[in-house]
Amino acid sequence: MVEKSCGLDFEQSTFCFSKIAFHGYDSIKSENSLKDLTGTTFQIFNFLLGLLPQSNRLIISKENTLLICLMKLKLGLTYSSLSSFFSIHRTTVSRVFSSQKCKHLIFWPCKSTIIETLPEVFKKNYPNCRCIIDCTEIRTEQPKTVEQRVCMYSHYKGGYTIKVLVAITPNGMVSFLSKSYGGRSSESYITNDSGFLNKLEPGDQVLADKGFPGIKTGVDDQNSILVIPPMLHNGRFTEEEVLSTSNVAGVRIHIERLFARLKTFNILNKITSDLLVYIDNILFMCCVFMFIF
Helix, strand or coil: CCCEECCEEHHHHHHHHHHCCCCHHHHCCCHHHHHHHHCCCHHHHHHHHHHCCCCCCCCCCHHHHHHHHHHHHHHCCCHHHHHHHHCCCHHHHHHHHHCCCCHHHCCCCCHHHHHHCCCHHHHCCCCCEEEEEEEEEEEECCCCCHHHHHHHEECCCCEEEEEEEEEECCCCCEEEECCCEECCCCHHHHHHHCCHHHHCCCCCEEECCCCCHHHHHHHHHCCCEEECCCCCCCCCCCHHHHHHHHHHHHHHHHHHHHHHHHCCCHHHCCECHHHHHHHHHHHHHHHHHCCCC
């Protein structure tokens, strides 16, 4: 008996499936397909391709190198899944992904640039705002060692996390990203330890939430100004304190929106143990690509 599949005999069906198999970048014929896999357009993909350094040691094309990185970030696929897609060994996928660097694409702009690009909403209440800061937490698998579990357990999230400090300019650009810390670390400790305070200049305003009172001394030492919502005293806020809280919240919403966009990268849904050693590089790539996608 001749097997039937989609109205074709077995030999024809085999030929049909071989034609539609995935062959990496060469298989992507439409912009919708590229967007589904990477979140980018062909124009953006080609721009990113131009940023990749030349290498004579690549065993796969530059196009597939970039495609692997973007699919890993956007879809959160495992190394084994990607190795099947691209017909290469799992360790090759791991090496390709972990070797990509983009740290030079996040930088601290000069004060004159900040002033020139200051949005109108900041000019009235925070004309000297240099940045808005906050920490975000990314869930991870349970670490293998007791020491790691103690360091990474977050009571706030009720699980194991890594935590990073992010600073954005008033116009929304990421201007500082700390290294990763265990979820047990406080916001104030991370800020004081990360080197962020050394970037401040006299007169800079730093906007933060109520979790950062422990950095006031460090900010003052730089002759800068920490702006946080007022603390509650005597059970109620004064009218002036309510207005101050509203003003800070109105501009801090930008960093909350950035964190929401950051979490659209499925790789950050839960960091697996094998990715922990690359987490700083992963977060850098996500922060850079977030503004390109």
